[in-house]
Amino acid sequence: MQRYKIVFGGAMGAGKSQAIASLSDIQVLATEALNTDEQAHSKLLTTVGIDYGEITLDADTCIGLYGTPGQDRFSFIWPIIGEGALGIIILLDHSVANPLADLEMYLHDFSKTSTNLIIGITHVDLKPERPISIYRDWLMSRQLLYPLFSIDARVRDDVLLLVETMIAKLEADDAH
Amino acid sequence: MSSTANTFNICIVGLSVANMTLLRQLCRELIPKQFDVHWVSATDPALDFLIIDADFVQARSIQNILSYHPVPVLKVVRYPSVAQNICEDTLYLPVNNVALLSDWMDRHLFDAHHQKLLTITSTGQSTQTEATTQQPDLHIFERLHGKTLGLVKLVDAQGILGVADTAQELFWPSPSLTAARTVDHTLGIAHSTSRELQEMSSQARDLKQWIWDVVWHSPSYTGLLSANDCVKLLGWPQPAAGQDRHDVLQLSACLHQHASSVQQLAAQTHIEVPRVQLFASALVAAGLAKTIPAYASSYPVGDTAQQTRDRTGATGHEAGKLRGFLSKLRHQFGL
Numbered sequence: 001m002q003r004y005k006i007v008f009g010g011a012m013g014a015g016k017s018q019a020i021a022s023l024s025d026i027q028v029l030a031t032e033a034l035n036t037d038e039q040a041h042s043k044l045l046t047t048v049g050i051d052y053g054e055i056t057l058d059a060d061t062c063i064g065l066y067g068t069p070g071q072d073r074f075s076f077i078w079p080i081i082g083e084g085a086l087g088i089i090i091l092l093d094h095s096v097a098n099p100l101a102d103l104e105m106y107l108h109d110f111s112k113t114s115t116n117l118i119i120g121i122t123h124v125d126l127k128p129e130r131p132i133s134i135y136r137d138w139l140m141s142r143q144l145l146y147p148l149f150s151i152d153a154r155v156r157d158d159v160l161l162l163v164e165t166m167i168a169k170l171e172a173d174d175a176h
Numbered sequence: 177m178s179s180t181a182n183t184f185n186i187c188i189v190g191l192s193v194a195n196m197t198l199l200r201q202l203c204r205e206l207i208p209k210q211f212d213v214h215w216v217s218a219t220d221p222a223l224d225f226l227i228i229d230a231d232f233v234q235a236r237s238i239q240n241i242l243s244y245h246p247v248p249v250l251k252v253v254r255y256p257s258v259a260q261n262i263c264e265d266t267l268y269l270p271v272n273n274v275a276l277l278s279d280w281m282d283r284h285l286f287d288a289h290h291q292k293l294l295t296i297t298s299t300g301q302s303t304q305t306e307a308t309t310q311q312p313d314l315h316i317f318e319r320l321h322g323k324t325l326g327l328v329k330l331v332d333a334q335g336i337l338g339v340a341d342t343a344q345e346l347f348w349p350s351p352s353l354t355a356a357r358t359v360d361h362t363l364g365i366a367h368s369t370s371r372e373l374q375e376m377s378s379q380a381r382d383l384k385q386w387i388w389d390v391v392w393h394s395p396s397y398t399g400l401l402s403a404n405d406c407v408k409l410l411g412w413p414q415p416a417a418g419q420d421r422h423d424v425l426q427l428s429a430c431l432h433q434h435a436s437s438v439q440q441l442a443a444q445t446h447i448e449v450p451r452v453q454l455f456a457s458a459l460v461a462a463g464l465a466k467t468i469p470a471y472a473s474s475y476p477v478g479d480t481a482q483q484t485r486d487r488t489g490a491t492g493h494e495a496g497k498l499r500g501f502l503s504k505l506r507h508q509f510g511l
Contacts (some may be wrong), residue, residue: 132345140410168428
């Protein structure tokens with residue numbers, strides 16, 4: 001059996017669990033607990049271990065979908081989960097007070113583990129007055145280039161856009 | 177007030193009532209009768225011609241208006257100091273020689289008005305003859321990315337497309353704008369107002385992404401870049417679903433690896449050159465890529481996939497396994 005791994009990282013409430021659920025063939029195994037960090041996010045439950053979903057391609061091939069715990073006190077486990085992944089999808093909640101700080105933190109941590117990083121910006125509708133260009137400008141000013149799309153993690157086709165981007169990058173790497 | 181083919185919108189600033197009345201009369205006499213003359217404020221987006229006291233022309237508010245909405249300006253000096261009535265766009269009062277003013281208006285006002293009608297026709301009156309001979313260029317997009325224009329509206333021969341805030345890189349589409357809308361060389365920008373913004377859709381879009389979308393769907397922009405032009409990716413465009421998405425991601429992923437020419441990109445992805453040309457043109461128009469000299473391209477000339485694998489130590493078997501897996505994954509999700 002060949003086993004591959006796709007990792008979903010990002011802040012609490014950014015939509016990692018939802019994104020995994022929209023792709024997984026199995027019921028997502030979640031390790032949620034009552035959220036006691038209401039300053040970080042108002043959601044009721046949050047992932048404290050990992051989320052796990054699975055895609056079975058055929059009898060010999062399976063992909064594990066791993067969601068990292070969002071709170072940064074669990075950051076020690078992020079590189080462990082990201083190790084050997086086909087790619088890491090970073091989801092950022094556009095509506096939080098300082099999404100650029102999140103972007104910086106997750107890029108810093110995950111870029112040590114993988115070069116195939118894809119960024120999805122979620123909850124754009126909750127802060128429409130804040131332009132998406134802030135992320136692009138931030139990356140450009142640091143001469144960084146990552147695929148960056150605004151998505152709704154509840155919409156399967158939006159999550160598939162991130163996965164297809166990851167595939168396109170792997171194919172381009174393979175061609176050269 | 178909208179600019180139309182048979183209307184001149186004129187503003188007079190800083191003159192006494194007597195001089196303003198005199199100049200209004202002269203304008204009306206010198207502008208052919210088939211044109212209407214409307215007296216508007218300096219901030220009117222449809223302004224065609226500004227007559228202003230020379231002392232006020234350097235005022236910051238006037239210079240701001242002229243920076244985003246350049247129109248012919250006739251400066252007026254109230255006390256005679258030169259023998260000529262008009263010298264270097266300055267009219268010296270009193271007007272002794274109307275023929276000189278008429279000549280100045282012929283050269284500056286009517287020429288500028290004609291040019292404006294070629295690029296901004298908000299009445300839907302198209303200039304088909306000129307349209308077939310003109311090519312789009314990047315100038316309009318470069319101005320939009322300047323961030324200093326403020327609020328501007330984008331218009332073309334079919335009407336208004338929407339209002340953009342260049343500083344925030346946001347775009348509010350016109351309620352009548354459809355996803356299938358294309359643009360051509362008649363695309364132009366003009367100063368906009370908060371009132372016009374209120375008439376647009378309340379759902380703002382990312383300006384760069386909107387430009388990418390509209391140019392990507394506008395075949396007349398195919399020739400904006402040549403097959404030999406080299407481009408360097410600065411940011412990924414967000415594709416819509418469907419076959420477009422596959423091609424856009426494939427092209428973006430290749431450009432992500434290294435800057436390359438349109439021709440090289442077409443060869444690498446097996447996508448036809450004109451489609452890659454349009455893709456690259458849309459990227460550059462949107463500010464998501466820039467053209468670079470060929471010598472600065474990092475395209476690995478002659479480096480095949482096999483050579484790369486040799487270089488990196490990956491085996492052909494492993495690469496084949498990965499390709500097979502990715503193919504299965506695409507199949508699973510119908511990608």
